[in-house]
Amino acid sequence: MPTRARGRPSSIVFEHRRKMATLTRTFLHGAAVLAELSDHVFSIEIIPELAEQARSVLEEQGYADVRVRTGNGYLGWPEEAPFDAIVFTAVPAEVPEALVDQLALNGIMVIP
Template identity: 45%
Template sequence: MMKSSVETMLHQHLMARGVCDRHLLDAMAHVPREQFVPPEFKQYAYDDRPLPIGRGQTISQPYIVATMIELAQITRESIVLDVGTGCGYMAAVIASIAKQVCTLECIPELAEMAARHFESLGIDNIDARRGDGYLGWPDDKLFDAILVSCAPRHVPENLLKQLKPNGRLVLPISHDSPRQILTCYQKTPRGDIEITEHMAVQFVPMV
């Protein structure tokens, strides 16, 4: 791992911008981001920018990954759904914090790539499957947190249904406009949904 680059990411791109969760910072320090990007982009792995991973998809910039995980309030006991596996980096970081991660990817080549990354790093608490994120996880399962790394046109109702009480859905939402907002949907114990908008973002569309 590129030690100086990792330290730059932690101090300049994350901590200096308000990311303070120690478990999250430790996870991002130890998950080798350079192993999740194509060889020609490894030198940029710890820059705070998205990078292409093939099939028109990207790995999100570190600050956005950290912000989404902080908003989701993931703990050691959390069961988490990650929609839009991509290369697997987000799921790998979450797996370092949470009890279990389920992750969905609809593009076969990316699903296979992510599975190889998980195996090479010996990550054993990720259940990775191919599937449609709009439909949610195929099994009868509820989640403490759901993170979506692509921008749907509308909030998938199935994802809201798969939240536990007090669970949080964090995703970029476009509402059929060019502008995307990173938004948190929290389910109350009574089943109501509380919505909080956080920042403008730019993600690839959810397909």
């Protein structure tokens, strides 16, 4: 059963999370931070130009392993699921069921 916690996520929350997804709106810094804490980071950006910019900047900064794709973050990245953590950068009206389905057993979902 999902639980709720208040406060800011810390590196402890992400410890031992191997595969994470970010649903982003220009979340370059966050994707880079998650890349330091995880083996695999998948970032979804709805605006094509921002996705391309994110891809380019992350690669220039040495984060070539962060995968960036253009798309609706609320649909997730089903072909790469399950994710140990899913990080939202915006508050959804309700949690998309597609993302719940892509969360690994004992995974965490961080929603602002």
